[in-house]
Amino acid sequence: MDRFVAFFWNVEDGAAAAQVNAWSEQLLRQQDAWLIALSCPGLVLLARPRSNGSLPITVSDDSDLAIVGSLYPRRRSEEASKSTLGPAEAAQILDSGGGALLGKYWGSFVALWRNKETGAVSVVRDPCGSNPCFRLRTPRISILCSYLVDA
Numbered sequence: 001m002d003r004f005v006a007f008f009w010n011v012e013d014g015a016a017a018a019q020v021n022a023w024s025e026q027l028l029r030q031q032d033a034w035l036i037a038l039s040c041p042g043l044v045l046l047a048r049p050r051s052n053g054s055l056p057i058t059v060s061d062d063s064d065l066a067i068v069g070s071l072y073p074r075r076r077s078e079e080a081s082k083s084t085l086g087p088a089e090a091a092q093i094l095d096s097g098g099g100a101l102l103g104k105y106w107g108s109f110v111a112l113w114r115n116k117e118t119g120a121v122s123v124v125r126d127p128c129g130s131n132p133c134f135r136l137r138t139p140r141i142s143i144l145c146s147y148l149v150d151a
Contacts, residue, residue: 002056002131003048004037004068005151006112006144008121011042016140020044027150038066043114043121060090064116067101068146069109069131098124112144
C-alpha cells in the first residue's frame with residue numbers, strides 16, 4: 001500500500017498553515033522516511049518511499065498536481081508506468097476537472113491538485129477505489145490519508 005498524508009486549508013488562515021507545518025515536521029522527524037511530495041499554498045502532500053526507494057507519486061513540473069499510486073496510460077503504445085506528467089498532460093487533467101485522468105489513464109491512484117486561481121483543492125480517486133483514501137476534518141484543516149494511524 002502506498003502511504004500518504006495530505007493536508008489542505010484556506011491559504012488565508014495563518015493558524016491552519018502553522019498547524020499543518022507542525023504536523024508535517026512531526027511526520028518528517030519519524031524514522032519512517034516521510035518526504036514532502038508536493039507543497040503549495042493551501043496544500044501539502046507527504047508520502048513514504050516504496051521498498052525500492054521510489055516515491056509512489058506522479059507529479060507535474062508546472063502545476064500543483066500530484067498523483068499517489070500507480071498510473072498507466074490506456075494506450076498500449078505508451079510507456080508502462082508514468083512517474084512524471086508533461087505540462088500538456090497535466091493541463092488536460094486540470095482543465096477537465098479530472099475527467100482526462102479517468103479517460104486516458106488507469107491504475108490504483110488518488111490524485112490531488114490545487115486550482116491556482118480559486119485556491120480550491122480537488123481529489124479524484126481511481127474508479128475501483130483500490131487505494132485507500134480516508135478523509136478527516138478539523139475545524140480549519142482537511143486531511144486525506146491512506147492509513148489512519150498516520151493522520
